[in-house]
Amino acid sequence: MNYFMNLVMSGLVIGTLYGMVAMGFAIIYRATGMVNFAQGEVMMLIAYMSYTFATIPGMTFIPLLACVLTASIVLGLLIEWAFIRPMLGESMFSRVMVTIGLAVVIRSTVILIWGVDPTAFPRPFGNAVIRFGEMALYPGQIFALVSLAVLSLAMWLFFRRSRVGIAMRATSNNETIALLMGINVKRISAIAWALSAVFAAFSGLAFCLMFSLEPEISQMGLRGFPATILGGLDSVVGGAFGGLVIGVVENLAGGYLGRGLKEIAGFVLIIVVLMIKPYGLFGQREIERV
Amino acid sequence: MRSRTYQNSYAGLVALSNQPTAWVWAAIGILVLALMPAYFGSFGLNMLTAIFVASIGILGLNLLSGVAGQISLGHAGFLLIGAYSQAILTTDYKVPTLIAIFLSGLVAAIASLVVGIPSLRLKGLYLAITTLAFTFIVRHVVLFAEGLTRGSAGMPVDALSIFGFSFKSDVRFYYAALALLLLFIIITLNLMRSRIGRAWLALRDHDIAARAMGIDLMRYKLLAFMVSAFYTGVAGAMVALQTRFINVDTFSILISIEALAMIIVGGMGRIHGAILGTALIIFLPELLSLGFNAAGDNFKNLMADRIYEVKGLMYGVVILLFLRLEPEGMAGIWRKSKRFWVQWPLSQ
Numbered sequence: 001m002n003y004f005m006n007l008v009m010s011g012l013v014i015g016t017l018y019g020m021v022a023m024g025f026a027i028i029y030r031a032t033g034m035v036n037f038a039q040g041e042v043m044m045l046i047a048y049m050s051y052t053f054a055t056i057p058g059m060t061f062i063p064l065l066a067c068v069l070t071a072s073i074v075l076g077l078l079i080e081w082a083f084i085r086p087m088l089g090e091s092m093f094s095r096v097m098v099t100i101g102l103a104v105v106i107r108s109t110v111i112l113i114w115g116v117d118p119t120a121f122p123r124p125f126g127n128a129v130i131r132f133g134e135m136a137l138y139p140g141q142i143f144a145l146v147s148l149a150v151l152s153l154a155m156w157l158f159f160r161r162s163r164v165g166i167a168m169r170a171t172s173n174n175e176t177i178a179l180l181m182g183i184n185v186k187r188i189s190a191i192a193w194a195l196s197a198v199f200a201a202f203s204g205l206a207f208c209l210m211f212s213l214e215p216e217i218s219q220m221g222l223r224g225f226p227a228t229i230l231g232g233l234d235s236v237v238g239g240a241f242g243g244l245v246i247g248v249v250e251n252l253a254g255g256y257l258g259r260g261l262k263e264i265a266g267f268v269l270i271i272v273v274l275m276i277k278p279y280g281l282f283g284q285r286e287i288e289r290v
Numbered sequence: 291m292r293s294r295t296y297q298n299s300y301a302g303l304v305a306l307s308n309q310p311t312a313w314v315w316a317a318i319g320i321l322v323l324a325l326m327p328a329y330f331g332s333f334g335l336n337m338l339t340a341i342f343v344a345s346i347g348i349l350g351l352n353l354l355s356g357v358a359g360q361i362s363l364g365h366a367g368f369l370l371i372g373a374y375s376q377a378i379l380t381t382d383y384k385v386p387t388l389i390a391i392f393l394s395g396l397v398a399a400i401a402s403l404v405v406g407i408p409s410l411r412l413k414g415l416y417l418a419i420t421t422l423a424f425t426f427i428v429r430h431v432v433l434f435a436e437g438l439t440r441g442s443a444g445m446p447v448d449a450l451s452i453f454g455f456s457f458k459s460d461v462r463f464y465y466a467a468l469a470l471l472l473l474f475i476i477i478t479l480n481l482m483r484s485r486i487g488r489a490w491l492a493l494r495d496h497d498i499a500a501r502a503m504g505i506d507l508m509r510y511k512l513l514a515f516m517v518s519a520f521y522t523g524v525a526g527a528m529v530a531l532q533t534r535f536i537n538v539d540t541f542s543i544l545i546s547i548e549a550l551a552m553i554i555v556g557g558m559g560r561i562h563g564a565i566l567g568t569a570l571i572i573f574l575p576e577l578l579s580l581g582f583n584a585a586g587d588n589f590k591n592l593m594a595d596r597i598y599e600v601k602g603l604m605y606g607v608v609i610l611l612f613l614r615l616e617p618e619g620m621a622g623i624w625r626k627s628k629r630f631w632v633q634w635p636l637s638q
Contacts, residue, residue, distance in 0.1 A: 088614070101613070104547055260434040275408045
């Protein structure tokens with residue numbers, strides 16, 4: 001039982017990372033109808049940038065978080081302005097290909113600048129294990145769990161209550177009508193990219209606090225896809241839930257069925273999910289009219 | 291001025307080529323390629339062979355992405371399946387190499403159903419995501435099914451031989467690759483002019499209209515995916531035959547990106563574009579290393595240490611530049627320059 005609980009717990013922790021990545025995918029899909037294949041690479045770039053910030057002498061956690069968030073918002077806006085906006089009105093194929101091109105460029109550039117060797121990331125909360133009764137968690141794991149909880153609550157409120165969130169839902173529903181209703185569609189797309197970079201920042205930081213700074217961070221982008229599909233491509237909060245489920249499933253598969261299965265359990269799961277529930281658990285069913 | 295689009299009869303519309311001079315040019319082109327071994331050393335010849343082999347796979351990807359409009363990020367997986375099928379069929383089951391090539395394509399096509407059936411039912415980018423997942427699954431299966439694939443140790447591959455005639459030497463394999471490429475070009479041309487090819491074009495351009503015309507979307511998308519996987523599987527078998535040793539690491543995810551770069555650079559949905567794009571992307575690292583060598587020792591070392599990243603950066607930049615500046619790719623440049631000279635003093 002203890003073994004089982006341990007697997008579930010560490011699965012949930014990994015799942016928070018998938019969840020945050022999935023939320024990043026979903027928000028861009030929601031606002032612009034495209035999938036950002038560079039999400040993992042943006043996460044990697046922000047993680048390396050935060051390492052540079054964190055090694056500034058005298059840097060504590062709160063200023064670090066502020067610096068990283070500002071940098072990520074600027075980065076998101078920059079990517080949207082330089083690469084995504086010029087492709088507006090092009091076919092979906094070209095728009096998605098731009099993000100794929102961007103992904104390789106970012107990954108290669110980061111490795112060329114910072115190198116491939118894993119580096120220890122500074123631990124602002126120390127390395128002591130914090131105990132909650134039976135469970136023991138590292139500070140980095142608590143940071144990941146808290147970030148996911150805060151982010152999903154914030155997103156839920158954002159889409160329900162805020163003007164921009166409602167405008168974003170309207171845009172994803174029908175871009176032309178949203179435009180006619182006086183919504184600034186370009187601004188919505190820019191906000192979505194900035195928000196997705198913020199998700200990338202939180203997930204990148206959480207990854208570094210739990211593990212170390214390494215190029216494998218960019219793999220998290222791919223590993224987050226199963227969570228996105230499970231939650232529904234267009235459901236931001238569903239992505240967070242999907243992430244937790246995928247994390248636990250992967251860990252259980254790895255723990256009980258064999259080590260090799262851990263890496264592919266999520267991918268096998270989405271192929272099954274697509275067969276029985278194609279739009280995910282929380283996704284909106286698209287009804288096609290012919 | 292010449293007009294090529296106006297045809298008097300249905301036969302003219304579906305002809306393999308709409309002008310007789312095309313055959314002359316094709317014959318000259320094949321003759322030039324057939325004479326290449328006399329002028330090129332082993333290095334150049336191997337590179338041309340690599341271009342021919344890659345072109346087969348790219349023709350397939352082009353049918354899927356350029357003609358039928360579906361994105362696949364998993365063609366590295368099909369290449370892997372093709373290569374391993376070739377190795378396993380010829381060493382463990384003693385299947386004749388030539389038959390094994392086509393069987394490998396068939397194995398890849400059957401594997402494509404696993405991803406194609408769930409993801410092609412849906413509109414949108416599901417195929418891109420599931421094919422990406424597929425590549426991961428295939429790599430893991432190959433690494434862990436050690437009894438069949440020898441795991442991470444890799445597998446040696448028998449040389450190509452047909453009825454006892456061995457294609458071991460570079461020159462002979464060059465001709466074999468050229469012949470196979472020609473075969474696949476003819477198959478592609480025929481697919482494009484038949485009902486199937488036109489159905490693919492229709493579903494790419496307007497799926498709702500295509501459906502109203504009686505085209506079964508799911509069926510034709512799946513067919514495009516299977517045909518494309520078949521081409522890639524054959525290309526994988528040829529890669530195995532050329533390198534004579536295969537390993538999972540040869541077929542990384544970067545191969546899928548490289549393949550997409552090839553069709554974007556070449557021009558979507560065009561046969562000559564696919565081949566031009568392949569040639570350019572294969573030559574580019576060589577040109578780049580020439581430039582880096584000229585730029586001094588610092589850059590030379592960078593190229594040696596970080597070849598994987600430098601290549602990735604190059605593919606990414608090439609994809610971004612072509613998408614922004616010349617979405618029609620090399621085929622578009624070719625068409626525009628041809629029109630410029632045809633209309634010459636009056637061209638704008």
